[in-house]
Amino acid sequence: MSKIAMSELLQDAAKRGYAVPCFNAINLDMIRGIIEAAEQEQSPVILCHAEIHFKYTPLEMIAPIMVDAMHRAKVPVSILLDHGKSFSAVMKAMSLGFNAIMFDGSEYAYEENVRRTSEVVKIAKELDVSVEGELGYVTRPKSGGAEGEDDDSIIDDISLYTDPQQAREFVERTGIHALAAAFGTVHGVYLKKPELDLNRLDQITRTAGVPIVMHGGSGLSDEDFQQTIDRGVAKINYYTGMAHKVVDRTKQRLLQADDNLFYHEHMMQVIGDFREDAARVMRTFRSSNRA
Numbered sequence: 001m002s003k004i005a006m007s008e009l010l011q012d013a014a015k016r017g018y019a020v021p022c023f024n025a026i027n028l029d030m031i032r033g034i035i036e037a038a039e040q041e042q043s044p045v046i047l048c049h050a051e052i053h054f055k056y057t058p059l060e061m062i063a064p065i066m067v068d069a070m071h072r073a074k075v076p077v078s079i080l081l082d083h084g085k086s087f088s089a090v091m092k093a094m095s096l097g098f099n100a101i102m103f104d105g106s107e108y109a110y111e112e113n114v115r116r117t118s119e120v121v122k123i124a125k126e127l128d129v130s131v132e133g134e135l136g137y138v139t140r141p142k143s144g145g146a147e148g149e150d151d152d153s154i155i156d157d158i159s160l161y162t163d164p165q166q167a168r169e170f171v172e173r174t175g176i177h178a179l180a181a182a183f184g185t186v187h188g189v190y191l192k193k194p195e196l197d198l199n200r201l202d203q204i205t206r207t208a209g210v211p212i213v214m215h216g217g218s219g220l221s222d223e224d225f226q227q228t229i230d231r232g233v234a235k236i237n238y239y240t241g242m243a244h245k246v247v248d249r250t251k252q253r254l255l256q257a258d259d260n261l262f263y264h265e266h267m268m269q270v271i272g273d274f275r276e277d278a279a280r281v282m283r284t285f286r287s288s289n290r291a
């Protein structure tokens, strides 16, 4: 099966009522664990690398590994540049073989977001690359977020949520294949229980005309996930929860380990931890057995 257009993956998910999990995979252990989980669960999957993580893992270094993993996989896989903000990152990702781009123009004013997103779509379409745009703004609290740089004071600002009517116009004017919408989730670690605006999500799904993407899902309960999927979310980005869980497990294991532990043994255990959490997420998102 291997390589598949993200637009195709998300159309199927939207139609059949599940969400394709999109995992940030910043090293080989994560890539292997996630692909193993997808094959075990018979789930389609999206591997992504975020521009904000380039400082940990250069794009040029990990892209060939991601491309190879995509081609070898026995299940449908897309690879996506996550939160591409610079033109340079977008162009590099496409030239290195990524077949999907999440262009994040959400920090710009509406017209500028439309202009920049349209520019990316125009190039991407020529290369059969799917594009996800963002309208509204999913915040990233600085006191808990893994990549915090934003202001905590705007977390509850409803003016940052996606406007359903504007969503339709944004999709039509830019030509994007999927829309990241803001309706109450935040990136990174939740500082308090999230309140999802599910009515708004309903409206966005009905008006947008393309599959909806949810970012910032790590602090949600399984029930929250099910509700958003029932209301049309077809792709869910997941990183923070997994990143924390695997470190916790590793910490416990290393504290109990004897002195003869080798790095490669530890590495295989870490891959297993990523596999286990990714598989759990696939079952929650109902993407298991959809490959």
Ligand SMILES: [Zn+2]
Binding pocket: 083, 138, 187, 215, 216, 237
């Ligand atoms: Zn995100």
